[in-house]
Amino acid sequence: MMNSITNSYKNTPNSLVHRVPLDFNSLVSVPDSHEWVAESVPVIDLCDPNAKTLIGEACEKWGAFQVTNHGVSMELLNRVELETIRFFSLPANRKLCALRSPEGITGYGVPRTSTYYPKLLWSECFTMMGSPTHHAAQLWPDQPHRQTTFCNLMEECQKEMKALTERVMELMLESLGLTVDDLKWFKPKTGSNKTQALLALNSYPICPEPERAMGLGPHRDTSMLTVLYQSSCRGLQVFQDEMGWIPVQPVPGAIVINIGDLMHILSNGRFNNVLHRAMVNKTRHRVSFAYIYGPPSDELISPLPKLTNDNNPPLYSPVNWKDYIYSKQVHGNNALHALHLTNH
Ligand SMILES: O=C(O)CCC(=O)C(=O)O
Numbered sequence: 001m002m003n004s005i006t007n008s009y010k011n012t013p014n015s016l017v018h019r020v021p022l023d024f025n026s027l028v029s030v031p032d033s034h035e036w037v038a039e040s041v042p043v044i045d046l047c048d049p050n051a052k053t054l055i056g057e058a059c060e061k062w063g064a065f066q067v068t069n070h071g072v073s074m075e076l077l078n079r080v081e082l083e084t085i086r087f088f089s090l091p092a093n094r095k096l097c098a099l100r101s102p103e104g105i106t107g108y109g110v111p112r113t114s115t116y117y118p119k120l121l122w123s124e125c126f127t128m129m130g131s132p133t134h135h136a137a138q139l140w141p142d143q144p145h146r147q148t149t150f151c152n153l154m155e156e157c158q159k160e161m162k163a164l165t166e167r168v169m170e171l172m173l174e175s176l177g178l179t180v181d182d183l184k185w186f187k188p189k190t191g192s193n194k195t196q197a198l199l200a201l202n203s204y205p206i207c208p209e210p211e212r213a214m215g216l217g218p219h220r221d222t223s224m225l226t227v228l229y230q231s232s233c234r235g236l237q238v239f240q241d242e243m244g245w246i247p248v249q250p251v252p253g254a255i256v257i258n259i260g261d262l263m264h265i266l267s268n269g270r271f272n273n274v275l276h277r278a279m280v281n282k283t284r285h286r287v288s289f290a291y292i293y294g295p296p297s298d299e300l301i302s303p304l305p306k307l308t309n310d311n312n313p314p315l316y317s318p319v320n321w322k323d324y325i326y327s328k329q330v331h332g333n334n335a336l337h338a339l340h341l342t343n344h
């Protein structure tokens with residue numbers, strides 16, 4: 001019998017790491033040994049024979065997942081990341097030469113979602129559609145070589161991201177028991193593919209008071225899918241009922257896929273259009289880049305007929321991407337409610 005609590009620890013497992021605290025003051029980040037990881041969006045190997053099923057499950061539960069073995073070269077991702085850092089390190093007055101016009105969609109400015117919130121965001125954004133030739137000439141008027149390097153890289157990035165997006169889209173359709181033929185505009189047998197996409201470079205500068213600011217506020221993407229490379233810096237979080245905000249841990253080389261509102265509509269609500277946000281931090285300038293993929297701008301998107309029946313009627317009325325983007329700018333996160341068919 002122990003007669004005092006002094007002996008209570010005798011013979012209990014007691015390795016060095018369980019006895020000696022870290023020298024916390026010497027650390028600038030949390031080592032893996034001390035990281036308390038919550039359950040988060042799955043990481044899916046695209047070459048896994050089971051990828052289709054895993055993607056279907058992830059889309060229903062999370063509306064987001066990370067992919068590895070995705071076919072986009074690491075070397076390209078690194079180059080785009082470096083170019084993104086280089087772009088945002090330009091002096092403010094230089095970046096303003098490419099300021100997005102009030103009616104335009106491309107160029108430098110605040111994030112597209114800024115109109116949703118009463119407060120402004122701790123971030124800046126540069127958006128492109130195809131080659132950013134016009135903006136490159138505004139940014140580097142006397143450096144044609146610099147313009148070419150920038151444009152070539154951004155075009156290459158969009159080409160690779162598009163290939164990945166189509167591969168993932170196809171797996172998503174298959175997981176719903178559909179084929180590419182069920183979506184006429186996706187990979188048309190005749191004529192060219194008129195799908196549209198934006199490439200957005202995002203920058204979240206170091207913030208002196210991160211707890212008082214927000215990089216990107218809670219939002220759902222207007223897209224069909226968003227393909228995001230977040231490099232190695234934490235910040236992205238997804239919202240899950242009951243669990244709250246969950247970090248999406250950067251996995252070296254992995255790419256994040258988010259389900260947007262249009263995919264949620266197309267799947268008749270089966271796929272979760274994930275609510276997400278980006279936090280800022282005190283020590284690292286965070287950059288990310290997002291390939292925002294959607295249908296041809298006039299194409300009407302509605303729940304796919306094969307996914308609806310008398311017991312499972314369509315939940316949303318048809319909308320095209322162009323009008324939906326406008327509605328999102330005006331109504332923010334409530335734009336989707338306006339399309340909900342409440343009479344069923
Ligand atoms: O930077 C991130 O991690 C998130 C970016 C994002 O949500 C967006 O561009 O829509």
Ligand SMILES: [Fe+2]
Nearest residue numbers: 220221226276
């Ligand atoms: Fe987003």
